[in-house]
Amino acid sequence: MIKIAQVPVKTFLSKSKIPGVDYVINPYVGCPHKCIYCYAEYMRKFSGHAEAWGDFLDVRQCPVPLKPSKLFHTRVLISSVTDPYNPYEQQYESTRNLLKQLQYCQAYVHILTKSALVVRDIDLLRKMPGSKVTFSFSSADEKFRQLAEPGASRITEKIEALQQLHQNGITTEVMIAPIMPGLTQWKTIVEQTCAYTHNYTFDSLNMRPAYQGKVLAFIRQYYPKLLPLYTDIYVNENTIYWEQLSSEIEIYMAERKLDFSVFFSVNPTKVPNKKPAISGGLF
Ligand code: SF4
Structure with a gap:
């Protein structure tokens, strides 16, 4: 049972250190x-x-409206830490209310999500030139999605949402992240989405010590044959997997003339086509 609280905040805005985001x-x-x-x-x-x-959700609430004088033509990322279209957004409409204000402020909004619920706000996004929506995919396998992202939208729902956004003239992007070694069928994701976006970013699964044990336990339980690979990459810190993968991505995407960026944290000097990174909480 999820515990939901409405939490007052003084402001929704945080100054960003992310390149290209105000x-x-x-x-x-x-x-x-x-x-x-x-x-x-x-x-x-x-x-x-x-x-x-x-198991908890704080619905942040701020009585002070966003100021157009502060946000006019600024670039605003929603969200950097948690998904702005979690299922309770249907009920609370916090993200939608913020979008209405940002539309009024004429800000350029960049939405990061794993949820098809974003299509509800197409009416607003159509009136927000310069804004875009990025969907993140870690897999093309629905069984994996159910195990690893149990509360997020189904893969087919996200692809349909991407299509709807694209057909409504809204700029879309696909973030293939986190790339789970041996599990993320990134070529399939590209094939299934390239009719609705030409912009891709790729990022690896970065395991911080705080949750490395949890992810390795997940691999051990559901994909035990991959445990030696994960051990080699994340315990022995072997970077060959990422080096080879970044080369493969470069060739594959260039052949298809798709715009892409690779943000692997491992051996970044070998990464081609480097652009400013988005540092979201969605992977
Ligand atoms: S990665 Fe974290 S913040 Fe992003 S959708 Fe999943 S649970 Fe939510």
């Missing part, structure tokens, strides 16, 4: 998507919650 807005703290690899889990302690990640 402000970040997180309408929620906590995420019922419950991704196994979620690094935003550190917010649990930070926000004083004892519940497990995914």
